[in-house]
Amino acid sequence: MTDTYDAIVVGAGHNGLTAATVLARRGKRVCVVEKSGQAGGMARTVDYAEGARGPEIAHLLYNLSPKVAKDIALRVETRKLPTIAMSPDGKHVEMAGDTLRFADGTAHPEAEAYAALRKRLVKFARLLGQLSDAPPPSLAEGLAGLRDIGGLARLGLNVKRLGKQDMREFLRIILSNAYDLLLDDLADGPVAGALAADAVRGCWSGPRGPGSVFTLLYRLGQGGDVLLPMRGMGAFETAAKDAGVEMRTRSTVASVMVEQDQVRGVTLDDGTILQAAAVLSSLAAPLTMQLAGARHFDIEATRRLQRMRAKGTTAKLNLVLSATPDMPGLSDAQKAARLIVAPSATHVESAFNPVKYGEASAAPVLEAVLPSLSDPSLCKDGRQVISVIAQFVPHAPDGGWTAAQRDDLSKRIIQTLEVHMPGLQDLITHSTLLTPDDIETLTGAPGGHWHHGELSIDQLLTVRPVNGLSRYSFGVRGYYLCGASAHPGGDVTGSPGRNAALQLLAEGVLS
Numbered sequence: 001m002t003d004t005y006d007a008i009v010v011g012a013g014h015n016g017l018t019a020a021t022v023l024a025r026r027g028k029r030v031c032v033v034e035k036s037g038q039a040g041g042m043a044r045t046v047d048y049a050e051g052a053r054g055p056e057i058a059h060l061l062y063n064l065s066p067k068v069a070k071d072i073a074l075r076v077e078t079r080k081l082p083t084i085a086m087s088p089d090g091k092h093v094e095m096a097g098d099t100l101r102f103a104d105g106t107a108h109p110e111a112e113a114y115a116a117l118r119k120r121l122v123k124f125a126r127l128l129g130q131l132s133d134a135p136p137p138s139l140a141e142g143l144a145g146l147r148d149i150g151g152l153a154r155l156g157l158n159v160k161r162l163g164k165q166d167m168r169e170f171l172r173i174i175l176s177n178a179y180d181l182l183l184d185d186l187a188d189g190p191v192a193g194a195l196a197a198d199a200v201r202g203c204w205s206g207p208r209g210p211g212s213v214f215t216l217l218y219r220l221g222q223g224g225d226v227l228l229p230m231r232g233m234g235a236f237e238t239a240a241k242d243a244g245v246e247m248r249t250r251s252t253v254a255s256v257m258v259e260q261d262q263v264r265g266v267t268l269d270d271g272t273i274l275q276a277a278a279v280l281s282s283l284a285a286p287l288t289m290q291l292a293g294a295r296h297f298d299i300e301a302t303r304r305l306q307r308m309r310a311k312g313t314t315a316k317l318n319l320v321l322s323a324t325p326d327m328p329g330l331s332d333a334q335k336a337a338r339l340i341v342a343p344s345a346t347h348v349e350s351a352f353n354p355v356k357y358g359e360a361s362a363a364p365v366l367e368a369v370l371p372s373l374s375d376p377s378l379c380k381d382g383r384q385v386i387s388v389i390a391q392f393v394p395h396a397p398d399g400g401w402t403a404a405q406r407d408d409l410s411k412r413i414i415q416t417l418e419v420h421m422p423g424l425q426d427l428i429t430h431s432t433l434l435t436p437d438d439i440e441t442l443t444g445a446p447g448g449h450w451h452h453g454e455l456s457i458d459q460l461l462t463v464r465p466v467n468g469l470s471r472y473s474f475g476v477r478g479y480y481l482c483g484a485s486a487h488p489g490g491d492v493t494g495s496p497g498r499n500a501a502l503q504l505l506a507e508g509v510l511s
């Protein structure tokens with residue numbers, strides 16, 4: 001059986017769905033092929049247990065591109081959450097926008113320094129954020145190169161417009177480490193810890209790593225508000241269906257067909273052939289190359305793609321609780337906040353050390369949220385769900401993940417939470433742990449990596465995923481990369497998906 005489309009998208013993660021929707025809304029016939037039974041990739045809502053739902057992997061929005069939301073008519077209701085930096089002494093700190101105060105409402109001595117630092121970081125982050133909604137500048141020579149460099153020139157101009165002092169500061173910090181930056185202005189406590197954790201979440205790096213300021217700014221590119229998507233992350237799938245995208249779930253793309261250097265479609269693992277003049281892959285770049293066959297890429301590109309670094313460091317623990325846990329020092333409303341357990345920036349750095357040697361941190365850095373407190377539709381009978389991202393956890397410990405190691409990791413995460421939620425263990429009725437290895441199995445992301453490939457200086461912008469393949473068009477005419485390993489990177493942004501689809505149209509592949 002052979003069906004013919006204008007474009008086929010491999011993978012129904014939110015980027016694949018975004019790319020498909022952009023094309024479908026411009027009149028193209030698009031089919032998305034997804035190996036699992038449910039769309040969404042890392043951004044989907046699942047049953048934790050009978051009558052209790054929650055985010056499977058990604059749980060919060062902070063980096064969604066407004067251009068994407070507009071372009072695909074995304075209808076997602078959100079609730080803005082404050083962040084609570086949990087303190088071992090019970091004096092937790094509430095961070096809401098530029099405001100900092102103790103959770104009991106009393107003034108925090110660092111409120112002024114924090115507000116000034118955050119304002120400065122958000123200002124810089126917005127500048128960088130401008131680069132996210134377009135392909136990165138190309139290094140091509142001639143007129144094309146000059147045209148492409150426009151975005152960078154605009155950034156340069158805007159950096160200059162910051163004024164002398166801010167411009168110097170921007171250039172001083174942009175490639176430096178978050179640890180030094182934060183501790184220039186803040187004491188090494190839970191506030192610095194929360195910001196340091198934000199800087200390296202999903203990365204193979206501690207806050208002392210060079211470039212960790214960049215990853216902090218990347219997170220803040222849309223202003224830094226933390227949003228809980230009400231009723232889960234399903235809006236991308238709804239937008240795609242509304243636009244007329246055809247979805248084929250439980251279908252795995254086995255290979256991409258190429259003839260005479262031109263994409264012709266895909267072959268599914270059951271032998272079905274789907275034809276199209278364009279194929280967009282939201283798989284990581286090395287897998288995208290393998291689907292078409294390395295022989296279609298020049299030897300240098302093949303070598304670079306094989307070397308792309310992608311070691312995941314985040315695990316996910318999803319719990320169903322029989323009741324809302326006790327959290328001394330927090331009001332009922334504050335229990336619904338984004339909760340960060342990172343007692344100091346130094347703690348975050350130390351937590352990174354074991355993962356270098358294939359071990360999980362004994363005191364993991366946590367980001368937890370109880371979405372059912374804000375969105376009671378997720379849970380029945382007074383139960384609650386808690387969604388926890390734990391860092392630093394190795395992708396493949398020596399000898400692989402044994403049942404005992406998995407059990408040990410779950411216990412460490414729960415014990416770390418229990419310091420702030422006494423009695424938590426007794427409330428747990430269901431527990432699901434996803435190690436980075438499990439995340440790779442579920443989604444195909446190499447190493448279970450948050451960004452499908454490290455977001456580091458040598459894998460950014462013009463060299464993301466690798467030099468020579470940074471502008472979505474992927475080696476073969478009609479073949480495009482549209483997932484998190486493309487510019488600007490991961491998070492639930494939709495930007496790689498939208499940029500890739502627009503680039504495909506601009507290059508006239510479907511005209």
Ligand SMILES: Cc1cc2nc3c(=O)[nH]c(=O)nc-3n(C[C@H](O)[C@H](O)[C@H](O)COP(=O)(O)OP(=O)(O)OC[C@H]3O[C@@H](n4cnc5c(N)ncnc54)[C@H](O)[C@@H]3O)c2cc1C
Pocket residue numbers: 010011012013014015016033034035036039040041042043057058059060061062063202251252253254282283314315316389439442443444445448449450451452482483484485489490491492493
């Ligand atoms: C633990 C963790 C927590 C996170 N939390 C957040 C968060 O709270 N907020 C945030 O903004 N970001 C978060 N992220 C990052 C974010 O989820 C990802 O960067 C983003 O969702 C990637 O989207 P994508 O569409 O590019 O790829 P994916 O979501 O990985 O989608 C790829 C899709 O391709 C499918 N697929 C794979 N192989 C094939 C094949 N051969 N044929 C067909 N289909 C195939 C997969 O099943 C999958 O559906 C988190 C990441 C991790 C690991």
